[in-house]
Amino acid sequence: MQVNVIDTREEYLAAVDAIGAGNGPIAIDAERASGFRYSQRAYLIQIFRRGAGTFLFDPPAIGSFSELNAVIREEEWILHAASQDLSCLREVGLDPTRLFDTELGARLVGLPRVGLGTVVEELLGIHLAKEHSAADWSTRPLPQAWLVYAALDVELLVDLREVMGDLIESAGKTAIVAQEFAAVLTRDLKPVREQPWRRLSGLHSLRGIRNLAVARELWLARDAYAREIDTAPGRLVPDSALVAAARTLPATKRDLVAMKDFTGRASRAQLDRWWDAIQVGLGTEDLPPARVSGEVIPPPRVWSDKNPEADKRLKAARAAMAALSADFNVPLENLLTPELLRRLAWNPPAELDLDSIVVALADMGARTWQIEATAPSIHAAFVEAGQSVDAPSEDAS
Template identity: 60%
Template sequence: MAEYPVIADDEALDAAVSALAAGEGPFAVDVERASGFRYSQRAYLIQIFRRGAGVFLLDPPALSHFDRLQELLSTEEWVLHAASQDLPSLRELGLEPPRIFDTELASRLLGHERVGLGAVVEDTLGITLAKAHSAADWSTRPLPQSWLEYAALDVLHLIDVYEILTRELAEQGKTEIAAQEFQAVLDRPAKPPRTDPWRRMSGLHTLRGRRALAIARELWLTREELAIAQDVAPGRLVPDRSLIAAIAADPDSKRALGAVKDFTGRASRTEIDRWWAAFERGRTTAELPRERVPGDTLPPPRVWADRNPEADLRLKAARPAVEARAAELNMPTENLLTPELLRRVAWEPPAQMDAETIGQALLDAGARPWQIHETAQLIATAFVDSVQESDDSSEAAS
C-alpha cells in the first residue's frame, strides 16, 4: 500500500504549492467531508493531483491560510467529480476555480449509464476503485493510511478520465454544451435559507393539530442549536423519528418523556432537560404554526387535469417531444431540460406561444442557451398542437 503523508502545517503546504507549480496542466481536486457525522459541511481533507507533481493531501482544519495555494490554483482549470458537492466546502476556505471540468456531469451529457466516480474510472480506464471508505467520518484524527490511499485514488486518475471524456464530448458535438453546463455550476448561487426548515422533518405529516406542530418546531430548533454547538449532525443526537414518536406519545412530565421507548438517540436522555423545556415551550406558545403553508411549488401533474386542464394538455404534448429529443442527443431528459422548467412554462406559458417567447420564458427560469436552442421550438409546437386538440375536443363535445 502506498504511503500518503498529510499536509498539516503551513511550511509543508508551501512546499506542496511549490511542487504543484512545477507540474503541468489542470488540477484534479476532491474534498472529503464528514456528512452524517458533523453539522458543518467543512472540508476535512482536500486532495490535489497534477501531472509532474503527484498527489497532495491537505488537512484544512490544521492549516491557517490558503492564499498561495489559491494563487496557483487560479492559473489552470480544475477537474472535479460532482463539482456542485465540493465547491461550497472549497469556497469556505477561499479556494475558487477559474473554470471547471466536471467528470460526472460530462458523463451524464455523454449518455453514460453509470456516473459515479468509481464507475466512470472503470468505464473509461478499466481501473476498479475500492469505495470502502466513502461514508467514513473524515473528521477522525489521525486518518488511517487505508483511508488516505482511498482519498488519493479519487484524484490520481481524474486527469486521464478528463482527457477521454473531452474527446468523447468533441466526437458527439457536445463540447459547447458541456462548457455551458460547467459554467452554470460555477455561477449557481447558494440556496437561500429555507422558510420553516423544521417542516422537512421526516414523519411530520403524521402529526395532527397546530399545537403538535408547535412542539415539533421547538424540538427541531432545540436540536439544531445543540447540533451547531457540538458540530454534530442533528440526526446523530436524536433522529427525526424519535422526535415525532415523543410528540405522538404526548408525555405529561419529563420523567414520562424519558420513558418513551421510541425516544432514542445518543442525546435523548443526557439532554432530557433540554427536550422537556422544548416540549413546554411548544405547549404554551401563542405562536401556533399553520398546518398548511402556501408555497411557490406547482401542484403534482396528476392533479393538473382537474385544476388546469389546458396546462395538462400542454405538458402531455410537450413532454414526449422533449424526451424524444433527449434520446436523440443520447443524454438523460433532465439534463436536456429539467422537468421543473418544463412544468413551469406549461403551467403558465407566455401569451405568445412561439419559439422566441417560450425560449425567453425558459431563459428567465434558468435554462441555458443550448437547452433553449434544443427545446424551445419543440415546446412551442407542442403547445400550439395542444390548443388545437383542445379546440377539436370542444367542438366534438358540442
C-alpha cells in the same frame, strides 16, 4: 505505499511551490464528514498535478489556502461532481475560474452510470475501490487505507478528463459542456431554505397546527445543539423521534421518557432540552400554517383536478422531452430540469408563442443550449395540449 497528510504551514507552503512548478490542469477532491458532523467543511483535500505529484492536506490544521489558490486559480480544475465540493473548497479560499466536471461530463455524453469508480472502469479500464466514500473523515489520525483511497481519487482524474474530452468532442457537445461547467461555477450551491424544519421526514403525518408548532421547536432545538457540538442532527435524535413526540404531545417529562419511539443517543441525555422545546411549541402564539403559501406548485398527481389545462401541457411536454432526451443522449434532468418544466406548464406565458417560451425559459435560468434544444418542442406540445382542451369532440352534434 505510505501516504502522508500535510498538516503544517511549512509543509503546505512547500507543497504550493511544488504544485506551482507542475504542468497542466489541477485534479482536486475534498472529503467531508457528512452524516457525522453538522458542518460540511472539508476534512481532507487532495490535489494531483502532473510534474508535481499527489498532495493530501489537512484543512482544519492549515486554515487558509489563499497562497495555493493564487498559484492555481487560473488553471483548469478537474473535479468529479463539483457541486458537492465547491462550497467546502471555497470555505478555505479555493475558488476556480475554469472547471471540468467528470461526473457532469459523463452525464452529458450519455454514460449510463456516472459514479467515479464506474466511469474510471468504463473509460480507463481501471477498477477503483470506493469502500471508504462514506467514512467519517473528521477522524484523526486518518487510517492509511483511507489515505490511499483518497489519493487514488485524484491521481486518475487527469487521464479521465483527457479521454472524456475526446468523447465530448466526438459527440459534438463541446459547447453544451462548456455552458454546463460555467453554470456550475456560478450556481448558488447553498440556497437558503425558508422554514427548513419542514424538511422533517414524516412531517406530513402531523395534522394539527399545534403539533406542527411542537415539531418546529423540536427541530430548532436539535439544530442548535447539533451546530453547537458539530454533530449531524440525525445522530442525536432521528427525525422519526421528533415527529413521534410532536404527534403524541406527551403531558409530562416522564411520558416523554416512556415513549419507545423517542430514540437517539441524545434523546435522554438532553431530555430537558427536548422537553423545553415541547413546552415552547405548546405555548407559542406563533403557530405555523398547515401548508406553505406562496409560489409552491402542487404535485403533478393532483393537476388533473386542480388545473386540467396545465396537466395536459405537462404530459404533452414530458413526452416531447423524453423523445429529445433520447435524441440528444442526455438524461432528462440535464436536458431541462423537471422542476423548471413543471413551473412553465403550470404558469405559461400569456402569449403562448415560441418567443415567449424562449423568454420564460431564460428567466427561469435555463442555459442557451437547453433553450435552443427544448423551446420549439415545448411550444408545440403546449399548443397541441391547448387544442386538445379547446377542440370539440368528434361526437359533438
